Amino acid sequence: MTHFSNTELSTFASRAKGAMFFSIFGAAWLVLWNQRALHGNYLVLLLIAVIGHRIFSLALSRYRQFKIYAEDEANTPEQRRVTRLFHLVNVAQWITIFVGSNVLINLGLSDWVIPMAILVVGLHFLPLARLFRIRAHFYLGLTISVFAITYPFILSGPTDPYGCFGVGVMLWSYALLRLVTSQKRMEMNTVANDCN
Secondary structure (H helix, E strand, C coil): CCCCCHHHHHHHHHHHHHHHHHHHHHHHHHHHHHHHHHCCCHHHHHHHHHHHHHHHHHHHHHHHHHHHHHHHHHCCHHHHHHHHHHHHHHHHHHHHHHHHHHHHHHCCCHHHHHHHHHHHHHHHHHHHHHHHCCHHHHHHHHHHHHHHHHHHHHCCCCCCCHHHHHHHHHHHHHHHHHHHHHHHHHHHHHHHHHHC
């Protein structure tokens, strides 16, 4: 019999919910890469859809397993505050991408829209790391941000479609990492309790 607090069980649900979003946004970036690099290759698109669906399905299954605990935690004042701040960070991210895109286009720098968007996506993880107390979000945000700044100079410029590929793979990898670490934590707890 495993013994987790409701907070820990709620954390498993939150990680799974995050993995669902990472699977969707990772797929979106990879579809953009496919459009730009491979001119919308249908086989690659199918592969993206299958892998993205599989990651999403794994995350959804895990979320359903622990959803009841997340619902219990959602009614606390602290969780309502965290949810409100999460929405503010995401609104700020989308506004920044929209305004930044328009500014770059009007300055004749439309080639830099994708790197700017990737940078903003990366930077938005930094306050979320503190908000959710998840150190891995900080490292993901830092990695994506550094990638956004460097890939235009390492690859063939800001329009290189492999910028989209890179961020898509990072988001999918992070989704899988969140699911695997939750699974390992549950297994370790089970083994520890079986030994007692």
